Amino acid sequence: MLPFARVTIIGLGLIGGSIARAVKAKMPTVRVTGHDADPDVRETARAIGFCDDVTDTPGAAVIDADLVILCVHVGAIGAAAAAIAEDLPAEAIVSDVGSCKAEVARAMADALPGHIIVPAHPVAGTERSGPEAGFASLFDNRWCIVTPVEGMPEDAATRVAEFWRRLGANVEMMAPDHHDRVLAVTSHLPHLIAYTIVGTASDLEEVTQSEVIKYSAGGFRDFTRIAASDPTMWRDVFLSNREAVLEMLQRFSEDLTALQRAIRWGKGDELFDLFSRTRDIRRGIIEQGQDDPAPDFGRSHN
Numbered sequence: 098m099l100p101f102a103r104v105t106i107i108g109l110g111l112i113g114g115s116i117a118r119a120v121k122a123k124m125p126t127v128r129v130t131g132h133d134a135d136p137d138v139r140e141t142a143r144a145i146g147f148c149d150d151v152t153d154t155p156g157a158a159v160i161d162a163d164l165v166i167l168c169v170h171v172g173a174i175g176a177a178a179a180a181i182a183e184d185l186p187a188e189a190i191v192s193d194v195g196s197c198k199a200e201v202a203r204a205m206a207d208a209l210p211g212h213i214i215v216p217a218h219p220v221a222g223t224e225r226s227g228p229e230a231g232f233a234s235l236f237d238n239r240w241c242i243v244t245p246v247e248g249m250p251e252d253a254a255t256r257v258a259e260f261w262r263r264l265g266a267n268v269e270m271m272a273p274d275h276h277d278r279v280l281a282v283t284s285h286l287p288h289l290i291a292y293t294i295v296g297t298a299s300d301l302e303e304v305t306q307s308e309v310i311k312y313s314a315g316g317f318r319d320f321t322r323i324a325a326s327d328p329t330m331w332r333d334v335f336l337s338n339r340e341a342v343l344e345m346l347q348r349f350s351e352d353l354t355a356l357q358r359a360i361r362w363g364k365g366d367e368l369f370d371l372f373s374r375t376r377d378i379r380r381g382i383i384e385q386g387q388d389d390p391a392p393d394f395g396r397s398h399n
Contacts, residue, residue, distance in 0.1 A: 113168030114231030156184035172333030178208035291323035
């Protein structure tokens with residue numbers, strides 16, 4: 098039995114569009130309704146046809162839904178939830194896809210008192226955005242972390258978890274605040290580092306922009322890929338998860354100082370031990386199927 102029969106997606110960008118495509122591919126009898134605040138995005142979504150219906154108002158989109166997924170920037174979650182409050186059926190479950198959970202859960206609870214809220218975070222995406230960027234296999238063998246809110250019905254979290262499994266994801270249950278600490282180090286801090294490195298390179302007066310682009314090695318290219326991510330989304334992520342990000346940034350700064358000291362004093366063994374440990378982590382990620390083992394990340398060199 099399918100966990101939901103009528104799914105509404107608010108926000109039809111990369112993630113929202115991919116959810117809609119995945120539902121139609123893997124649960125074709127489920128009716129998918131979509132809405133986006135941007136009229137151009139709505140028209141594009143209608144033209145592509147990954148929803149059964151695209152409404153011009155958020156209220157019309159949720160009026161008969163049994164699952165509503167808010168696929169908007171974490172800073173806009175509260176407003177998006179408030180916009181559907183009057184028309185949301187009492188039995189509907191409301192979820193989201195944001196990479197911050199504690200603050201998002203509070204914002205949804207404030208906007209939707211008395212409603213069933215089950216936040217979730219599919220750990221998947223690309224640096225691209227917009228309705229054209231989505232694809233049905235985005236969540237295959239990726240993790241989706243479901244973070245139940247205290248006081249919500251247990252079967253609601255079970256149904257949301259099953260929904261994500263049907264889309265091809267591996268599912269983990271986690272407390273919202275624990276999720277935020279984990280993602281601060283695995284996702285948020287790497288993005289902050291990438292933005293910083295690419296920004297530093299562009300600011301160096303003795304290196305022209307053309308040289309940075311012309312002589313980009315693999316490492317810098319991969320940082321630019323991360324740094325090309327949606328700036329509005331990542332601004333909201335850092336502000337919403339500021340405490341965990343600042344905690345991990347402090348730890349990283351301490352480790353970076355230790356590394357700086359090892360280089361200054363020629364401690365080759367210390368450097369070798371660190372690099373060996375980090376290489377083992379990379380191997381573990383590949384063994385778990387979370388990345389491609391192909392050389393140069395599978396890039397074509399034809």
